[in-house]
Amino acid sequence: AQTVTQSQPEMSVQEAETVTLSCTYDTSESDYYLFWYKQPPSRQMILVIRQEAYKQQNATENRFSVNFQKAAKSFSLKISDSQLGDAAMYFCAYRSFYTGANSKLTFGKGITLSVRP
């Protein structure tokens, strides 16, 4: 079974600064997907960024980028130019690649990010 670990329960960043959220995972599979989801106070689950394990290049989405280290099983999220609206709970999640229709997500415990004005 796959596990996802987010060891930092809380982090804080100054507005306009950069912050990195850490995530490690454990799997015996060679192909898989990794995701970062944002859950603001509204509790909506919003996909921030996705990484395919077979891709060497780190994914980027505007101010959000990842550092994917497959050998180390590490998947960190970097938020640049932090904004007040970035304050939320962030979940790292894993999904198997070859499971057909059984594509459930396995989540980490999440990290609460606060942004100081």
Next chain:
Amino acid sequence: AAGVIQSPRHLIKEKRETATLKCYPIPRHDTVYWYQQGPGQDPQFLISFYEKMQSDKGSIPDRFSAQQFSDYHSELNMSSLELGDSALYFCASSLYTGGANTEAFFGQGTRLTVV
């Protein structure tokens, strides 16, 4: 664009009562997932359906059952409710095509409170 619709958004039930949560996936999506998120917890996978058949099962109590209908909407039925069932219940949907699933898009969740 149409999103995943969950109803009701909020539900208050007493212990031992029954609750039914509904999920309407994004049009053309054929796969539905249910997750339970307790207070301060990460979402836990309960069950999923593909083309109206159960495709995977997680930590879903025997008191819960679910199904997917011909129009692809899904219902999660919860009986003999316990205080510990109080949680946010998410539904997500995706499209299975070409041997893989597209992204899972989440609904806004149903907040169930058992008193």
